[in-house]
Amino acid sequence: MQKEYSLHSRCGSSRIFLDEGLERLGPLAGGRRTVLLTDERVHALHGERFPEMEVISIPQGEQAKSLGRATLLYQEMIRHKMDKASLLIAAGGGVVTDLGGFVASTYQRGMGLGFVPTTLLAMVDAALGGKNGVNLGEYKNMVGTIRQPEFVLIDPSFLQTLPRKEFISGLAEVVKYGLISDPAILDLLEGKDADEVALDGDLLAEIIDRSVQAKIKVVEEDEDDSGVRRILNFGHTYGHGIERLHDLSHGRAVAYGMMVALALSEKLGLLETGVREKAMRILRQLELIPDIQPDRERVMEIIARDKKRRGDRIAFVLLRRPGVTEIVPLTPEEIAGHLEDTDL
Numbered sequence: 032m033q034k035e036y037s038l039h040s041r042c043g044s045s046r047i048f049l050d051e052g053l054e055r056l057g058p059l060a061g062g063r064r065t066v067l068l069t070d071e072r073v074h075a076l077h078g079e080r081f082p083e084m085e086v087i088s089i090p091q092g093e094q095a096k097s098l099g100r101a102t103l104l105y106q107e108m109i110r111h112k113m114d115k116a117s118l119l120i121a122a123g124g125g126v127v128t129d130l131g132g133f134v135a136s137t138y139q140r141g142m143g144l145g146f147v148p149t150t151l152l153a154m155v156d157a158a159l160g161g162k163n164g165v166n167l168g169e170y171k172n173m174v175g176t177i178r179q180p181e182f183v184l185i186d187p188s189f190l191q192t193l194p195r196k197e198f199i200s201g202l203a204e205v206v207k208y209g210l211i212s213d214p215a216i217l218d219l220l221e222g223k224d225a226d227e228v229a230l231d232g233d234l235l236a237e238i239i240d241r242s243v244q245a246k247i248k249v250v251e252e253d254e255d256d257s258g259v260r261r262i263l264n265f266g267h268t269y270g271h272g273i274e275r276l277h278d279l280s281h282g283r284a285v286a287y288g289m290m291v292a293l294a295l296s297e298k299l300g301l302l303e304t305g306v307r308e309k310a311m312r313i314l315r316q317l318e319l320i321p322d323i324q325p326d327r328e329r330v331m332e333i334i335a336r337d338k339k340r341r342g343d344r345i346a347f348v349l350l351r352r353p354g355v356t357e358i359v360p361l362t363p364e365e366i367a368g369h370l371e372d373t374d375l
């Protein structure tokens with residue numbers, strides 16, 4: 032069902048269209064000079080579906096999130112005679128929205144920006160919230176801005192061509208919203224495998240809708256990541272450490288991080304009984320539990336260097352019950368101690 036939400040924040044407002052077709056892009060561009068930034072895969076599969084406009088297509092992959100690629104894009108923008116009044120539409124996954132958001136917010140100190148997320152992860156997370164940026168070597172998202180796109184157009188039909196592995200990866204963020212914000216998401220997912228979710232259009236629309244609402248709610252409460260918004264890091268602190276050490280999808284690394292956060296929540300006597308088991312059943316059925324034996328010490332070393340560190344303690348997002356989080360500062364030693372007799 033078509034719906035429209037709005038997201039209001041200090042760094043601008045977005046209109047978010049759910050279940051919307053690409054023909055809407057024409058009216059949203061409103062006669063402005065427009066360029067479509069996308070990646071080669073999306074362009075090959077879906078290029079014809081977009082209204083007529085200039086296209087810049089970049090290679091797929093995280094490497095594109097660089098200052099070097101941003102410079103090439105600025106040059107392309109000059110070539111296409113784009114100015115402040117022009118519009119950049121970034122259509123793709125998180126790499127394209129992060130890079131497109133960064134370029135549009137810095138080119139001539141800011142031009143029009145809209146997103147068409149084409150992966151599940153981008154629909155429920157990367158395209159929403161305004162944070163953009165590029166990597167600096169191994170340092171992720173080191174350079175960037177916060178600026179809300181004018182619009183985010185979510186057309187779930189893009190998911191039909193999304194590789195299964197990427198779809199499953201995106202489901203980890205959906206489970207995260209179920210745990211930190213909207214428990215109904217967990218009930219919707221329980222007992223379903225990834226293919227059942229992918230093929231059930233109504234279910235898919237509902238979990239996207241609920242996830243989008245969860246993200247809007249958190250971002251509106253706190254945009255700059257210093258307070259409430261930190262709950263979005265649930266599973267990500269440990270997950271990022273895992274991601275650096277193992278060749279895993281982002282979703283599986285985050286799922287592992289959520290398993291750790293749930294185990295810590297239980298150890299600290301915070302978590303209601305039964306929640307961890309339910310989350311584990313859902314993650315297992317969605318094929319999100321990775322078969323790894325991480326080196327806990329190395330993960331802790333990476334986490335200790337993480338930018339979320341405050342003094343010696345790491346602000347860990349833990350859970351009391353679905354929808355109720357608690358941020359607990361823990362030292363690496365405390366975390367290791369709590370995990371000692373688990374298989375995590």
Ligand code: GLY
Binds near residue numbers: 156158163
């Ligand atoms: N662009 C993702 C976020 O702001 O959270």
